[in-house]
Amino acid sequence: MSRSLDAHDRLQQLETIIGVPAEHLGLAELLAETLRRLREVMEVDTATVLRYQPSGRQLVAFAAAGIEEEVHQGVRVPVGSGFAGRVALERAPVVLDHIDETTVVNSLLWERGLRSMLGVPMVAGMDLVGVLHVGSVERRQFTEAEVSTMQLLADRLAMMIQVEALEENRTATMALQRSLLPSSLPAVPGLAFGARYVPGAETGLGGDWYDLFALPGDRLGVVMGDVSGHGLEAAVIMGRLRSALRAYALDCESPDEVLAKLDRKANHFEHGAMATVAYGIIGPDRETIALSLAGHLPPVQVEPDGPGRLLDVPPDPPIGLTIGQPRRRTTVLDLTPGSVLAFYTDGLVERRDRPVDVGMRQLAEAVRAGDPDRVCAQVMAAMIGNRPAQDDVALLAIRREVVPAGG
Structure with a gap:
């Protein structure tokens, strides 16, 4: 043979x-x-x-x-x-x-x-x-x-x-993301919330996340983040950054200080990882939000019966990208009764056939004041429609409730 x-x-x-x-x-x-x-x-x-x-x-x-x-x-x-x-x-x-x-x-x-x-x-x-x-x-x-x-x-x-x-x-990755994303949005007096998360049709699950948590003094922490990369590795890094940010938030009064500590942690323990993060603190009176951006896209704000606008918040370097300790900044923004603040990740506004700033302007036009869950539905219909998103999409809408007269 x-x-x-x-x-x-x-x-x-x-x-x-x-x-x-x-x-x-x-x-x-x-x-x-x-x-x-x-x-x-x-x-x-x-x-x-x-x-x-x-x-x-x-x-x-x-x-x-x-x-x-x-x-x-x-x-x-x-x-x-x-x-x-x-x-x-x-x-x-x-x-x-x-x-x-x-x-x-x-x-x-x-x-x-x-x-x-x-x-x-x-x-x-x-x-x-x-x-x-x-x-x-x-x-x-x-x-x-x-x-x-x-x-x-x-x-x-x-x-x-x-x-x-x-x-x-x-x-x-799906199990990890389900365990880390809020299973339900909290009940917070004076505020209402809506949220969406959709994995990318081409990239699959990644490192996008949003978070809401109570802080001492009846304050509320608000987070929107996006770890570069996709799959289990990005989700694991996201989980570690999420936990670290929560821990720093308990010890630090200002968002820029929290992000500075998170950046230091990422540079020391997460070599090669990079993330953009928006972190804000809503005060006990619900009248303002102190916000710091680590390379993240600015949120959209809309007043009752007014057009949506991209907030002028100065972006600082992303998490994990810098050497040393760059100066980070916090901007205090007003939350008028009935206004809506929308945080998002770049998967909502980025497309291969258009610049990201075009998508951001389109998003600003799509955000209208109203019930936050309804706002999310309208935004997803306008920005995603019947075309699957290429990248992960995370969206969080926050509305300051209108307190009835004499209430």
Whole structure:
């Protein structure tokens, strides 16, 4: 039998287990079952899948057959170190016939008595997904057909893991966002609220958030923020910034001081992260809001029976973008009875076919005084309509209630 036919036969056997996955099996179980079949087909003693973790530039044992303790013990291999690390670094098959501490980082492999190993990279598109390797306690030569079969299998498994990872990322991001965005808007005497959050049709869930919280002295904290990037990483950073801002808000009287502390925290602990944030404090009399902008777009204010206007609030540098401590400013704005203040993220006003300032002017025209939830509905109809937003959209409308005469 020729090598090419031999490889074809083996691939057909592998396709049997990959092509008809058991619906009740999770990804790790499905991979373990595939690896058990791989051991039989290639007549090897061990088979392992290590997943790549970009944040730590390391490979982590995810599924194994014949050497399950790799997974149980949480084996980790830095990219570029040892056998699997070399496969990941070079993104090319590697055959090893000398296995000890000089060639392999994971001691379990030489303790298992392996004498020959073959490893291939798992790549989906341009992304490194992991490494697939097999080992034999008998010394053997891996043929070109076997290397080709392993690489084809690795490519299939990489796509399977990538799809699962994307779904896991989206599910985790949705759960995290649901837990961090207010489940209901608070009841605050003298104020009424409306809000919307819609994930981007193209970018998916990201780091947009809004927040309302009570402060000592019957004051109210108001936040609208937007972390750069999308997916779980942006949502996690958003969660940490949200929690830090709340903590600083309890200790600081002015919004600019809160944002200065948040900026310092981000620069120290969130290297590479950037966010725009609007933070305001509404006083106990509900007559004013003290507002500071960290690179965020200005809110829109509308008086009863008047046109909406973009507020003239000076923007300071975004959070996490600056070195040192830039001077931040707070602007005090009047909240007249019946007026509405609308905060938003750039997904509401940015489009590929128009400058952002055009969208901001359109938003100002769309905001009208009235019930805040109705205001949000009107704004979403005018700005989004029947075209899905390309980026995340967060919108928060605040209305100072009109107190009846003698009330």
